[in-house]
Amino acid sequence: MNISQWFSQLVKSSSLLRPVASGRLPGRYLAHQDSLPTLPVPPLQQTLDRYLLALEPIISEEELSHTRELVREFRKPGGVGERLQKGLERRARKQENWLSDWWLKTAYLEYRLPVVVHSSPGVVLPKQDFLDRQGQLRFAAKLIEGALDFKTMIDNETLPVEYLGGKPLCMNQYYQILSSCRIPGQKRDSVVNYTKGKKPPTHVTVVHNFQFFELDVYNSDGSPLTTDQIFIQLEKIWNTSLQRNKEPIGILTTNHRNSWAKAYNNLIKDKTNKESVRSIEKSIFTVCLDAPIPRVSDDIYRSRVAAQMLHGGGSRWNSGNRWFDKTLQFIVAEDGSCGLVYEHAPSEGPPIVALLDHVVEYTKKPELVRSPMIPLPTPKKLRFNITPEIKNDIEKAKQNLNIMVEDLDIKVIVFHQFGKNFPKSEKISPDAFIQMALQLAYYRMYKQPCATYESASLRMFRLGRTDTIRSASVDSLNFVKAMDDPGKQDHEKAELLRRATQAHRAYTDLAIKGNAIDRHLLGLKLQAIEDLVSMPELFMDTAYAVAMHFNLSTSQVPAKTDCVMCFGPVVPDGYGVCYNPLDEHINFAVSAFNSCADTNAAQMAHYLEAALLDMRRLLQSHPRAKL
Template sequence: MPILEGQRPKGRRESYVLPKVPVPPLKETLDKYLTSIKHLVEEEQYQKTKAIVEKFGEPGGTGDLLQKKLLERSEKTYNWVYDYWLEDMYLNQRLALPVNSNPAMVFPKQNFRDRKDSLRFAAHLITGVLEYKERIDSRALPVDFARGQLAGTPLCMKQYYRLFNTYRRPGLKQDTLIIHQPGSLEQGHIIVACQNQFFVLDLVLKGKKLKEMDILTQLEKIVKMAENKEERQPPIGLLTSDGRTEWAQARDVLIKDSVNSESLAVIEACLCVVCLDGPSGMECGDTSRALLMLHGGGYEKMGANRWYDKPMQFVVGEDGVCGTVCEHSPFEGIVLVACTEYLMKFMTGSPSKMGRAISVSELPAPRRLLWKMSPKIEGLLKASAERLQRLVRDLDMDVHKFEAYGKEFIKKQKMSPDAYIQIALQLAFYRCNGRLVSTYESASIRRFHEGRVDNIRSATPEALAFVKAMTDEEASLSDSEKMKRLCDAINVQTNYTIAAITGLGIDNHLLGLREISRELSMEMPEIFTDKTYVASNQFILSTSQVPTTVEMFCCYGPVVPNGYGCCYNPQSEHLLFSVTSFHGSTETSSAVFIRALDEGLLEMRELCKKANKSHAAAAATGSNTVEPSRGSEVKPPGTPQKAGK
C-alpha cells in the first residue's frame, strides 16, 4: 500500500498509510445497479436493461474483459478512478462554472460602518489565508479523521494541498487543472478584483513578507486606483463566467496579444482572488447573499468582479455580504469547510496585528492588469455578459431554516441524521412529482489514496415504499407499518452509505468500466448506451450534506435543467437547506419543494413520537406486539450505528 504523496511525516502527525481504492466485484456492482433502477423505470424498459446487464456480466464476456483491465490499471496506479472521475465530473463538462459547478460558502453578514471597515476585514482575512497556506505548505495541518459512519479512520489530506496552488484553464473540449509546486516563486501574489478591474497584490517586497497594515494600505490604494476612470480596463472577468468552450475560444483570441497573455499568466499563478464588492443594492437575507456568492448578481452588479477559474475566491462586500466561491475540481466541500472555519475562527479569535514590515513610502502601488481590446473581444464580452444575465434570471433559490427540530432529535431516535434527511428529501420530491428519480448524494472516499467521492443513490425501493406509505396512495397503513418502512429505508440508506465510503459504490466502478472500453477503442458496450443508464446519470435531485460548526452555509446550483440542487447543514436544534432550481423548468419550484420538505419533516417527527409512545406503552405492559426500537431496525448487522455521515 502506498504512502500518500507529500505526507511523509515531519514529526509524527502524518506517518500513516492509505490503501488504494478497491475495485468492487463485477457481479456485485451489476446487481446493485439493477436494484437501484428497477423502481425508477417502466417494467418493459427494466426488462430490456436487465437483459443487457446480464449479457454484459456473462462469464468470459465484455464485462469480464473490462473488469480484468480495470484490475490491471489498479495494480499500476495509486488511484484507478481519480483521472476518470476528474475528467467526467469536471474537466469534460462544458457548462459555465457559475451556478452549474462552483459552490459558494456564505459567511455571516458583517456590519461594516464604512468602506475602510470592509478593507480592514479583507486585510485581516488575507492575513488568515496566508497563515493557513503556511500551515498547509509546512504540513502542519492535523490529519483529518472520519466522523459519523465508521468514524476514526485517517483521511487523505491531498485536497488541502490544492486549495491555493491550482487553476482550471479552459479548453475547447477539455479543461486542464494546472498545479503549481508549493512555495513556488511565481505564486507570491494574490489578485484583487475591484470595480471589474484586476490588480496584483505582491505578498513579498524587498525580501519581506507584507504584514496586515501593509496589506490594508495596498487595498486602499487599489480602491483608489479602481476609481480612476481614465485608467479603467474592460471587464474581462465576464469571460470566465461563460461556457467552457466559449471561454476557451475567447482565451485563444486574447492570448494572441502579449499584454493579455501576460495578464492571464499572472492570474493563473496567484494564490487566490479577493473580490472587493461595492454595495449590492439587494436585501441582505440568506437567499440574497447566497445568490451574490454564486453569480454576483450578473454583469449589472458584481458578476464581472470575479474570476471563476480560480479555486479560492473570497468576496468582501462593502455592505457586509461576504463569503467564498470556489472552482470545485481540486477539492470537496468538507475541505472548503475546514479552510473557511479556520478563517472564521481566525477572524474572530485573532486580533488584527497592524504592524508594518515596510514603510508606507517604500510600498509601491499595486499593479493594474492591462488588457488589449479589439472589436472581436468586445463582441465576446457582450455575449458573455448576456449569457451570464440569462443564468442569473433563471436561477430559483430558496435558503430555508427548518426550526421545528434539528439533528439532536433525530439522534434520539437512534437514526443517522444524514439518512433521515435523505429520506425526507425523497418524500418531498415524491409529494411534488408523484415519483422518485435518480438521486446523487456525495460520499467521501478520502479513506483511500487521493480519494474524492462516489455516489450514494438515495432513491431506493425502500424509500419509495416509505413515501408511498406517507401519501394518500397507501393512507390506510397503520403508524406501526409506516414506522417499519421508515426504519427499513434508513437501514438501506445507511448500508449504501457505508458501501460507498468504503469504495464499494457502483457509480465510480461503472465509470471505470466505461472509460476502459474507450481506451481499448471498443464499440461502446450497450450497457452504457442503454436508455436506462443515460437516465440514471441525469441526477434530477443532486444533494450533499455540508455541516459547519460556525455560522455559515454552503450552496450550489442544480446539475440538470429540470433538477434541484439541495445542500443541507444539520445543526443541533435546526436544519438549514439551500435549495436551487431553474425558473425555465415547468417541473420545478424551489419554494414548492421547501414547503413539501417542511411538511414531510413534521410528519416524520410525529410518526417517531407515536412510535416512541407505543414502545413505552408496550414496555410498561410487557406486550410483545409492538415494533422493535428504531435502534435495532436501523443498525446494520455487525456495524456500530453512528449519527451522521
C-alpha cells in the same frame, strides 16, 4: 460512522491550530499519503446486482426485465463485462488511483458548460455588520491574513490529518486549492498549480470595480503581512479604482468553455494581457471587493446572497468582479454580504469548508500586534488591452451570463424547528433523516421517486474523490408511499422510516469504503472506450440514462460556521440541494431552473420543511419501534 459524525469529530480535532514548524518539512505529507490504501475495483457481480436493485424504485417492471437481460448478457463468463473488469483491475495495479484521472477529465475538465452555476459551488457566510467602507476592507484584510495562516499549515505540512471511522483520510485536496487555476482548452481544460515551482507565488489577486490588482502579501523576509498592512494596501487599491471598468474582462470566464477557450487564446496574444492573466492564474487566491447587492427584504436576503456567490448577479452587478477559473475566490461586499465561490476541479466541498472555518474563526480574533508601518509598494494594477474582437467576446459573454442568471432559481432557508440533535436522539443518522425528507418532499410533489445523487467521500483511499450514495431505494419508496396512505397505521410508517434510514446508512457505509456502483460502472464504460471495443448495450440502455439523470443532486457539507454551500442543478429539470445540519437548526440551499416549468425551488423548500416536521411528529408519537 456517517459523514455528519465524521465532520463533528473532525471539527473537534481541527480548531485553530498554530503552525508547529516555521520551515517546510517536506516528506510528512508524502509519508502519510503512501500509507493510505488504494481505491479497490469492486467485484463485477456485486456491482451488477446492486445496479439492478438501484433501478427498482425508478423504472417500470417492463424496463427492468429488459435491463436484467442486458445484465445477464454483460456478466456471462468470458464475456464483455469480464474483459472490461480485468482491464480495470490491470489499471488499478498500475495507477495510484484507477479512477482519479478519469474522474477529473470526465466530471470537470471535459465538461463544456460554463463553470458558473453548472459546476462551481458557492458558500454563503453570515452577514457582517460593516459600519463603513473601512469595515469592509478591514474584514477583507483579516480574512486574507486568516487564509495565509492556513496556508502556512499547508506549506509546513502541519495540517492535522482528518479521520473517518478511525481511518486516516487523503489530504491531497488541501494541497491543490491554493495558487491553482483552471485554464480553458478547446476540447479539454487543464488545471495548473503553481505551488510546486521554484518560486511559489507570494501575491493574491484583488478585484474591485472590475479592475484587477496584484497584491503582494509577504514581506521580503518571507513573513506574511499583518492585517494592518493588508488593510493599508486594500485602501490603496480602493482609491485607485473608484470608477467601474468599462470592460469587465472577468465576464469572459463565465462563458461556455469552448467559447472561452477561443477568447482566451485571442486575449493572451497581447503581451500585456498575457502577463495580467498569468498573474491572476498564479495568485494564491482571489479576493473580490463587491459593490452592495440591491436591497431586499430579510426573508429573501440569503437567497439573493447565494445567487451573488454563485454568479455575481449578472453583468450589471458583480459578475465582472470575478475570475471564475480561479480555484478559490473570497467575496466581501460593502453591505456585509460575504462568502466564496470555488472552481470544483481540484477539490470537493469539505476541504474548502475546513479552510473557511479556520478563516472565519481567525477573523474573530483580537488583533494582538500593531505592525510597524514600513512603507509598502503600491499594489500593481493589472492592465488589459481591449481590441474590438475582445470587446465583442465580452459582450457575447455578458448576454449569455445574463440569460443564465435569469434562469437560476435559488432559495436558501434556515429550518429552525430542530437540527441534527433530534434525529440523533432517535438513534438515526441526521444525514439519512434529511435524505428521507428529500425523498418524501419529491414524492409528494411529483407522485414518483427519482434518481438521487448524494456525494460520498472516497478520501479513505489515496487521491480519493467521491462516489454516489443513491438515496432512492426500495426502502425509501416503501416509506414515502406509506407516509400519506390513510390505510397504513402510524407505527408501520415509523417502522418504514427507520428501515429507510438504515438502508441509507448502509449504502453510505458501502460507498465510503469504495463499494458503491456509480464510479465502477463509469470505469467499465471508460475502459470500453479506451479498449476501442463497441459500447456495451448495458450503457446504451434507457434504464442507464434514467439512472444517471439525477433530478435530485444533493450534498451534505457540514461546517462549524453557520453557513451554507449552494450549487446549481445538474439536469435541466432537476434540483440542487445542499445542507449544513447544525445542532439546533439546518441551513438548506435549493436551486432549480426557471426555464423548467415543472421545477420550483421555493416550492421544493416548502415541501422539504413539511416533510421534516411530519417525520419528526411520526417518530415522536411512535418512539423507537422494534424492527
